[in-house]
Amino acid sequence: MTTVSSPGRRRIDEIGDESRRRILDAAEELFAERGFDRTSFVDISERSGISRGSIPWHFKNKDGLVMAVVERAIERAMPAERYQYVPTLAEVFDDSATLVRSENSALLFMILAEAISGTSAVHGQYQEFLTRRRGGLELWLRAQRPExxxxxxxxxxxxxxxxxxxxxxxxxxLQALVDPDGFDLDEALQSVAALFDKNLADVWSTPPASARARRDAAKTGNG
Structure with missing residues (x-):
């Protein structure tokens, strides 16, 4: 009995995983195209080919679906294992170029618009994305820290x-999404990389001044 039922159970799981993936793919596309508010379960059902009733079965409600889409988008943009080793600055910029050119990259800014509200369901998820991005950069910088x-x-x-x-x-x-023909993405990223490389030594040689210290220095200079 066990031998017979196990393959059947795995097949059911595979069907469930495929349905979930198709729903997420459709929702991600529609959220990027229309935004969260203007996307309905009916729209997602038509795009995914999965029955409308299956969507709440997988994700409970629209907030649950939004959170699942956001979590997957964040993981794709900044995989948890990405900074288990220390990348070079060139790899950081390559990551950014790949992200800009990826399908539905506008979704991250759709998420940002929702996240600005502290009550949004995606607020915490976008914080996690930003924290992960900054943490990866800090990890790279720490590896360059002089003795x-x-x-x-x-x-x-x-x-x-x-x-x-x-x-x-x-x-x-953001500029590449809004004005893709207005500038050369690779040139812009290379320019920024060169600028940050040039000033990298200052990270440790010049402590960042606080806003109050800068104001006091300006007043002293004006006096």
């Missing part, structure tokens, strides 16, 4: 550098 650098000070400077670099990459991504 003798104060760990506490260096960590603060690496964190600030990672935030700046991540912001630039996201900004280029």
């Amino acid at each position: 003798g650098a104060d760990p506490e000070t260096a960590s603060k400077q690496e964190r600030a550098f990672a935030v700046a670099l991540n912001g630039v990459l996201l900004g280029i991504h």
Whole structure:
């Protein structure tokens, strides 16, 4: 009996996994095209070829489906294992170019629009995405840290550098989506890479000044 039932159970699981994947693929496409609010279960059913009643069976409700789409998009954009080894800065920029050119890359900015509201179901997921991106960059920077650098000070400077670099990459991504013919993506990324490489030594040699310190210095200079 066990021998007979096990293959049947695996086949059911395979059918369930395939249905789930098709629903997620359709939802991701539609969310990127129309946004969350203007996408219904009926739309997803028609696009995926899966019955409307199967969608809540897999994901409970629309929030559950949105969260599943977001989690998969985040994992695809920044896999958990990506920074188990230390990438080069060139690989970081290659990742960004690949992400911009990927299908439905606009979804990350659809998610951002939803995440800006603290009550959105995807707010925490987008925070996780940004944290993972910054954490990967910090890991790379930490591997370049010179011997003798104060760990506490260096960590603060690496964190600030990672935030700046991540912001630039996201900004280029957004421009490429809105104005794809307005500039050369590879040239823009190479330019930023050269700029950050040129100033990399300053991450550890020049502690980042606080906003108050900069204001005080400006006042002193004006006086």
